[in-house]
Amino acid sequence: MTTIALITGANKGIGFETARHLAATGTTVLVGARDADRGKNAAAALSEAGADARFIPLDVTDADSIARAAADIDAEFGKLDILVNNAGIAGRLDGDGKPSSTALSTLREVFETNVFGIVALTNAVLRLLRRSEAARIVNVSSEVGSFAMTMDEDSPMWPMAAIAYPTSKTALTMVTAMYAKELWNTPIKVNAANPGYCATDLNANTGFRTAAQGAEVVARLATLPADGPTGTLWGYRWGATGADEYGILPW
Ligand SMILES: NC(=O)c1ccc[n+]([C@@H]2O[C@H](COP(=O)([O-])OP(=O)(O)OC[C@H]3O[C@@H](n4cnc5c(N)ncnc54)[C@H](OP(=O)(O)O)[C@@H]3O)[C@@H](O)[C@H]2O)c1
Numbered sequence: 475m476t477t478i479a480l481i482t483g484a485n486k487g488i489g490f491e492t493a494r495h496l497a498a499t500g501t502t503v504l505v506g507a508r509d510a511d512r513g514k515n516a517a518a519a520l521s522e523a524g525a526d527a528r529f530i531p532l533d534v535t536d537a538d539s540i541a542r543a544a545a546d547i548d549a550e551f552g553k554l555d556i557l558v559n560n561a562g563i564a565g566r567l568d569g570d571g572k573p574s575s576t577a578l579s580t581l582r583e584v585f586e587t588n589v590f591g592i593v594a595l596t597n598a599v600l601r602l603l604r605r606s607e608a609a610r611i612v613n614v615s616s617e618v619g620s621f622a623m624t625m626d627e628d629s630p631m632w633p634m635a636a637i638a639y640p641t642s643k644t645a646l647t648m649v650t651a652m653y654a655k656e657l658w659n660t661p662i663k664v665n666a667a668n669p670g671y672c673a674t675d676l677n678a679n680t681g682f683r684t685a686a687q688g689a690e691v692v693a694r695l696a697t698l699p700a701d702g703p704t705g706t707l708w709g710y711r712w713g714a715t716g717a718d719e720y721g722i723l724p725w
Pocket residue numbers: 482483484485486487488489506507508509512532533534535559560561562563587591614615616617668669670671672673674675676677681685
């Protein structure tokens with residue numbers, strides 16, 4: 475039976491590359507995008523390269539859009555095997571970007587997409603994921619949400635001073651842990667991915683990794699075997715080399 479994967483924010487960046495990775499394994503990829511033209515173009519580009527890729531309109535901050543997407547997937551496929559909660563925003567930089575300059579509206583906007591949208595979509599499609607033999611949920615989080623790395627003076631995260639984006643990823647990592655516990659005695663695995671610092675529009679292409687490298691992390695968690703982990707923050711470990719380059723990151 476064909477594996478069906480829904481990837482949010484799949485029209486570009488890490489989401490697009492994740493769709494490409496998963497499609498290469500024969501998975502049917504549902505290219506979630508909030509803009510129809512961008513979504514259709516992305517699905518067409520994947521299809522031209524041989525993928526079974528279909529655009530699905532999906533704004534994760536819009537309850538109606540989420541409900542429509544869940545109903546469409548149910549009607550067409552009756553199940554969902556992989557959910558990649560990839561859509562995310564960095565948010566505005568208010569003033570000098572430090573906590574004391576940050577507007578509540580900025581925090582709310584970032585949390586709407588990076589946290590609340592993920593909970594809303596996951597809850598909307600959970601019944602479809604339960605119909606899969608072994609569903610996988612991947613929440614694309616980040617090392618910038620790690621307490622341990624944030625408070626380590628030797629970590630590349632130490633100079634970070636903004637709060638909206640990092641706190642949204644901390645929340646998302648905990649959201650991941652809680653879903654993993656709720657689904658502990660089921661075949662469903664729920665993990666948070668750390669793609670590493672990838673050059674995408676999110677960071678004005680300043681990252682030192684490619685979106686494709688980041689997507690490898692996401693795709694790996696999306697295709698975990700039955701004995702794979704659940705409830706982890708896993709991915710690229712900045713500064714580590716060799717066999718340690720990828721692994722579990724500290725909370
Ligand atoms: N790049 C990095 O270094 C890095 C590192 C760690 C984690 N991440 C995470 O990786 C994920 C992907 O980011 P990226 O770097 O690939 O950034 P990106 O190129 O800016 O892509 C972000 C994607 O999210 C979509 N999106 C934003 N708000 C949305 C909404 N309300 N509904 C649906 N889609 C929405 C965007 O759609 P539009 O094109 O319509 O704006 C776009 O497709 C994010 O969760 C990000 O936090 C990135």
